[in-house]
Amino acid sequence: MRIFVRTKIFLTIVLATFAGLAHGQNMLYTDHPLAGKIWDMRSNSFMDEATLIARINLSNVLLLGEVHDNSEHHELQQKLLQARIDSGAKPALMMEQLDAASQPILDQALAGIKADEVLNNVTALIKFSDWQFYSPLVAIAVNNRLHIIAANVPNQYLQPVIWKGYEAYDHDELMRLKVEEVWDEKRQKYLVDNMGGAHCGQLRDELRAGLSRSQRLRDALMADSAVSSIAGGVVGIVGSSHARRDIGLPLYFAARDPLARVFSIGFVEVTDNTDPKSYNADSATGEVPFDVMWFTPRMDRENPCANFVKPKEPRQKKRDSDPYLTGKPDNQ
Secondary structure, X not given: OHHHHHHHHHHHHHHHHHHHHHHOOOEEOOOOOOOOOEEEOOOOEEEOHHHHHHHHOOOOEEEEEEOOXXXXXXXXXXXXXXXXXXXXXXXXXXXXXXXXXXXXXXXXXXXXXXXXXXXXXXXXXXXXXXXXXXXXXXXXXXXXXXXXXEEEOOHHHHHHHHHHOHHHOOHHHHHHHOOOOOOOHHHHHHHHHHHHHHHOOOOOHHHHXXXXXXXXXXXXXXXXXXXHHHHHOEEEEEEOOOOOOOOOHHHHHHHHOOOOOEEEEEEEEOOOOOOHHHHOOOOOOOOOOOOEEEEEOEEOOOOOOOOOOXXXXXXXXXXXHOHHHOOOOOOO
16 A cells, blocks of 8 residues: 555656646647547547547557647547546557567566656656656556556668568568558558658658558557557557558557457647648548547647758668668658
């Protein structure tokens, strides 16, 4: 009981610290008529939080697709994770922000009994610079003794697939992961056509196809990390593109486990548009990209492409040092 009380107190401190960080962000469109609204993409209608929570409690895989640097998205993730716990579930927390190679260290940290030490050990593994955004999620998991899954695949592991194709990867493993089984020409065209947007439209053609392959394999491997936890429930903290039903994780969960009931939420930053239908993202296949869009204010950030200069490097330069491979294929 003493350990539990200490953990609860520590969780309160973490959440208070995060709240201060969140309020320090500059947000745009805070008075936008859509901000805070929840849009059901299947029925093209709004829903309230109570209805949404009832819906997510029917799922056993809940994907919460964020824009990584938007603090409001993380606040909503905390709310929905807590709602799943309050319903009596004890879902595994799958985090894109933790590399799979760190799972043994993560498990060792979670075996500890001092909440502050556990949190410090775990957040030290988070690969995103804004690790403070994720500390409250980790604290909730620690407080409720949830399993945390380190789901991300390091870029170095994917580089052979980027440059040489799936021939550079074990064929039997690709079959087990269902990488080709879930894919088709429409999905491929959509992903390749939209891959350049994350790199300011400066990708060479050979990299578009290569990075598309790596994103598909990344999603398949992230799903693989959590598929054994579906029976007890999974909550996935991922970038919005990974949560998409038409090209992302839902494809692989469904292919790997016919009992998977996936519910995908895309947290969407508002723009000047006030019509929720105008935010219906283009779909690769015609199906809805998310089950639900939850609208939020927009983070006031610099345009990442404003000062982007395409490197003037000879094409024959060693590929391992290609500047486009230093970041993720997508930044959401």
